[in-house]
Structures are given as C-alpha cells and as structure tokens.
Amino acid sequence: MNRRKKVNQxxxxxxxxxxxxxxxxxxxxxxxxxxxxxxxxxAGEQVPVTSPTDKK
Known part of the structure; x- marks a missing residue:
C-alpha cells in the first residue's frame, strides 16, 4: 500500500x-x-393503584 493511500485511509x-x-x-x-x-x-412491586372506571 502506498504512503498516500495509507494516510488517507x-x-x-x-x-x-x-x-x-x-x-x-x-x-x-x-x-x-x-x-x-x-x-x-x-416494576411488579411498584404497580400503581388506579380506581376502576365505569365503561358504558
């Protein structure tokens, strides 16, 4: 490999x-x-408690 090519590389x-x-x-x-x-x-221990919502 010539010097110029090696330097460029x-x-x-x-x-x-x-x-x-x-x-x-x-x-x-x-x-x-x-x-x-x-x-x-x-993550299993810190499950946030949410109130159930009514779905109609």
Missing part, C-alpha cells in the same frame, strides 16, 4: 469515528438478563 477512519460519537445511538443500551429480571421485579 487512517484519516477517513478517524473522521468516521469522530462523526459516530457526535450522532446519537439508534440502538437502545443492552441490558443483561439479571438486570432485566431485577427491573421486572421492581
């Missing part, structure tokens, strides 16, 4: 990484199985 890679950091992530953060189970238990 490195600069493009660096610019792409910088651009990726600025843009928001499209995927949600990964949550492991134990954390999901813990969150599920907490």
């Amino acid at each position: 490195i600069l493009k890679k660096k610019a792409k990484k910088a651009n990726d950091k600025l843009n928001p992530k499209s995927k949600p953060r990964y949550i492991s199985k134990p954390e999901r189970a813990k969150l599920g238990q907490e």
